[in-house]
Amino acid sequence: MSGLPSELLAAVSRDFPADFLSFDAADLVTYGRDWTQVLTPRPVAVAFPRSTDEVAALLRLCSAHDVAVVPSGGRTGLAGGAVATNGELVVSLTRMRRMDPVDVLGATVRVQAGAITEAVHQHTAPEGLTWPVDFASKGSSQVGGNIATNAGGVKVIRYGLTRQWVLGLTVVLASGEVLELNGALEKNNTGVDLRQLFIGSEGTLGIITEAVLKLTRVPEKLDVFLFAVPDLAAVLALFREARKGPFVIMAYEFFTEKCLARLRRHRNVKTPLSAPSDYYVLLEVERGAPDELEAWLTSLFERELVTDGTQAQHSAQAADLWTLREGISESLSATGLPHKNDVALPIPELTGFCAELEQFFEASYPGWEIALFGHIGDGNLHVNVMKPDDLSREDFLAKTHEADHAIFALVQKHHGSISAEHGIGLLKKDYLRYSRSPAELSIMRAIKRALDPRNLMNPGKILDP
Amino acid sequence: MKILVPLKRVADPDNANKVKIPAAGDKIETTGLEWKPNPFDEYALEAALRLTENGQTPKVRAGEVVVVTFGPKETEQTLRAALATGADRAIRIDTTDDKLDGDLVARALAALIEKEKPDVVVMGKQAVDGDSNQVGQILAELLDWPMATFAATIKEEAGALVVSREVDGGVATMRVKLPAIVTVDLRIVAPTSVYSTKTAATFKYNDGVRFAALPAIMAAKKKLLVEIKLADLAADQALKVEYKAFQAPPARKAGIKVKDVTELVTRLKNEAKVL
Numbered sequence: 169m170s171g172l173p174s175e176l177l178a179a180v181s182r183d184f185p186a187d188f189l190s191f192d193a194a195d196l197v198t199y200g201r202d203w204t205q206v207l208t209p210r211p212v213a214v215a216f217p218r219s220t221d222e223v224a225a226l227l228r229l230c231s232a233h234d235v236a237v238v239p240s241g242g243r244t245g246l247a248g249g250a251v252a253t254n255g256e257l258v259v260s261l262t263r264m265r266r267m268d269p270v271d272v273l274g275a276t277v278r279v280q281a282g283a284i285t286e287a288v289h290q291h292t293a294p295e296g297l298t299w300p301v302d303f304a305s306k307g308s309s310q311v312g313g314n315i316a317t318n319a320g321g322v323k324v325i326r327y328g329l330t331r332q333w334v335l336g337l338t339v340v341l342a343s344g345e346v347l348e349l350n351g352a353l354e355k356n357n358t359g360v361d362l363r364q365l366f367i368g369s370e371g372t373l374g375i376i377t378e379a380v381l382k383l384t385r386v387p388e389k390l391d392v393f394l395f396a397v398p399d400l401a402a403v404l405a406l407f408r409e410a411r412k413g414p415f416v417i418m419a420y421e422f423f424t425e426k427c428l429a430r431l432r433r434h435r436n437v438k439t440p441l442s443a444p445s446d447y448y449v450l451l452e453v454e455r456g457a458p459d460e461l462e463a464w465l466t467s468l469f470e471r472e473l474v475t476d477g478t479q480a481q482h483s484a485q486a487a488d489l490w491t492l493r494e495g496i497s498e499s500l501s502a503t504g505l506p507h508k509n510d511v512a513l514p515i516p517e518l519t520g521f522c523a524e525l526e527q528f529f530e531a532s533y534p535g536w537e538i539a540l541f542g543h544i545g546d547g548n549l550h551v552n553v554m555k556p557d558d559l560s561r562e563d564f565l566a567k568t569h570e571a572d573h574a575i576f577a578l579v580q581k582h583h584g585s586i587s588a589e590h591g592i593g594l595l596k597k598d599y600l601r602y603s604r605s606p607a608e609l610s611i612m613r614a615i616k617r618a619l620d621p622r623n624l625m626n627p628g629k630i631l632d633p
Numbered sequence: 634m635k636i637l638v639p640l641k642r643v644a645d646p647d648n649a650n651k652v653k654i655p656a657a658g659d660k661i662e663t664t665g666l667e668w669k670p671n672p673f674d675e676y677a678l679e680a681a682l683r684l685t686e687n688g689q690t691p692k693v694r695a696g697e698v699v700v701v702t703f704g705p706k707e708t709e710q711t712l713r714a715a716l717a718t719g720a721d722r723a724i725r726i727d728t729t730d731d732k733l734d735g736d737l738v739a740r741a742l743a744a745l746i747e748k749e750k751p752d753v754v755v756m757g758k759q760a761v762d763g764d765s766n767q768v769g770q771i772l773a774e775l776l777d778w779p780m781a782t783f784a785a786t787i788k789e790e791a792g793a794l795v796v797s798r799e800v801d802g803g804v805a806t807m808r809v810k811l812p813a814i815v816t817v818d819l820r821i822v823a824p825t826s827v828y829s830t831k832t833a834a835t836f837k838y839n840d841g842v843r844f845a846a847l848p849a850i851m852a853a854k855k856k857l858l859v860e861i862k863l864a865d866l867a868a869d870q871a872l873k874v875e876y877k878a879f880q881a882p883p884a885r886k887a888g889i890k891v892k893d894v895t896e897l898v899t900r901l902k903n904e905a906k907v908l
Contacts, residue, residue, distance in 0.1 A: 438840075438841055462854070465847055469847070474847075477846065481717065483712035
């Protein structure tokens with residue numbers, strides 16, 4: 169029935185609730201993978217702890233019996249970081265979704281790692297506060313996974329990454345030892361900040377079970393605009409204007425008509441502009457002085473920086489405009505097989521990088537469908553290469569794998585990152601050296617060995633020890 | 634063709650959880666609510682725009698679309714949004730939300746129509762807050778105009794509109810001579826629902842209501858928006874409908890998991906009693 173050691177199974181049935189472990193085939197597939205479609209999940213079982221104590225007890229058992237574990241949250245990752253391909257035990261935090269009352273004075277809230285991102289938003293909103301970590305998958309993604317992947321999203325330009333919004337962590341190490349890191353302190357200058365080690369560690373150093381989240385006030389009224397622009401250079405030109413605009417930018421996103429076409433194939437979406445355009449920009453700003461905003465908008469049209477545009481007239485229209493951007497990733501996967509790259513460049517390098525990227529696509533993927541979108545205000549491009557219908561899945565994966573080396577060499581040349589926000593997981597592991605020096609890699613390995621000497625925590629992810 | 638479109642702002646139905654009823658239960662607390670146009674009124678505006686244009690050149694208006702709303706100063710936002718979407722002119726009838734009912738609104742509109750003399754009034758079949766579904770019908774009676782309610786399609790002819798209404802088991806199609814009242818249902822914004830005499834029969838609209846283009850949003854700030862006192866349209870402001878009490882719907886019970894189909898069937902039979 170299972171490949172787990174019988175002593176471990178006996179201990180589990182003695183010390184844990186009856187529904188703690190699942191061997192159900194559907195559960196193995198569901199909890200054994202994330203949003204990536206290219207890897208086959210093969211976990212041995214799925215554990216569903218309800219508390220930090222249960223996680224600690226389980227990891228003590230796993231450590232005693234040399235059982236590797238894969239921590240699992242909302243499974244919306246795009247780099248294979250939560251995929252169990254090798255008979256590991258998946259530890260799903262799904263049942264750990266308790267949220268404590270909001271500390272209004274400190275503007276913090278303590279939650280278990282399985283709390284859904286959107287549930288945290290709803291939980292804190294009545295106090296006028298929010299956790300400003302926000303992205304398309306907020307309805308499924310969990311706090312623990314967000315932290316373990318240092319998730320980005322659509323509001324990074326305004327608020328920064330998840331890392332900025334975590335005060336305290338409860339972490340269970342491979343040995344079962346529980347660390348309480350930093351409590352709920354904003355200031356704590358007492359040596360190396362161990363909390364930061366676990367943020368972005370993708371479950372390779374320990375399992376995050378609880379977190380104290382830092383909150384901020386819910387923004388004032390927001391204005392959402394959609395602009396039509398002719399090309400990528402115009403996307404960047406408009407960004408220069410937005411930086412100087414009379415408002416605080418909350419989000420500056422772009423996508424192409426090809427992305428929108430995929431969205432239309434997958435679901436019924438609104439068509440806000442009268443004519444299609446090759447490139448679109450979605451701009452969200454905190455409402456400022458209306459007259460200055462109007463003057464700014466007028467000048468965009470006068471200088472022909474945009475060809476068309478609209479502004480949401482109420483929150484339902486704003487949601488419709490956001491759907492055009494946030495629905496893309498899901499629709500690409502629903503209508504085909506995308507090969508995803510998520511690269512970051514210093515903003516001044518974007519123009520040069522994109523020009524070379526286009527040449528590269530023409531040479532390597534003549535006629536292939538490239539769906540380009542992303543948080544361009546953060547220098548972050550999502551490059552999605554769609555599998556052509558006449559190419560087999562294996563040939564497609566082989567071809568893109570090979571081409572990635574060329575793309576990442578280009579990223580390296582322009583001083584960028586091969587993974588802006590998706591993480592490394594399994595899919596980007598072979599390319600880590602394009603973004604990290606040998607000295608850095610060797611320090612990362614040393615940390616891994618110190619915290620997880622037997623390589624039981626999410627083995628094979630990010631790098632090998 | 635000159636069209637009058639009455640618009641009402643309603644509490645955003647997507648934010649229904651923000652609707653609060655004070656302990657006394659005598660009203661709905663409106664502070665903190667997000668407002669949006671009543672969806673059926675948005676559809677009415679879209680239908681009016683389609684009736685006054687060639688679908689191929691939507692920036693050129695053939696005729697005039699006048700929008701009107703009842704309410705305090707803040708409701709001008711609803712009117713500005715309609716002007717940005719394509720309406721030519723707006724009227725705000727100054728009053729507060731709690732001093733209105735369908736009868737008073739219809740009487741005031743009838744008085745306004747005496748002055749404005751539109752060829753047709755296109756309006757939502759009902760507002761999604763009170764769900765009264767009365768104003769269009771009372772208005773037709775007061776004016777003694779022909780009326781077509783729950784319109785799913787409208788086709789313009791010389792001096793008349795051909796309106797299809799979805800009824801039980803089929804579609805009823807009628808020709809109403811102008812001037813007339815048309816109240817619209819949700820299918821009125823489908824791609825082939827509304828044709829003016831200018832729009833080619835082969836033309837297809839985008840599904841749904843149009844978004845306002847940015848240049849039009851800015852131009853809308855300069856369009857004419859006048860305020861009229863309710864008293865100038867209706868000397869008698871007595872209400873015929875009085876709301877006695879409000880109460881929130883009962884909270885939904887948590888769901889349960891069943892083990893198998895047999896248990897599901899048993900529970901549907903014995904507990905839910907739907908089988």
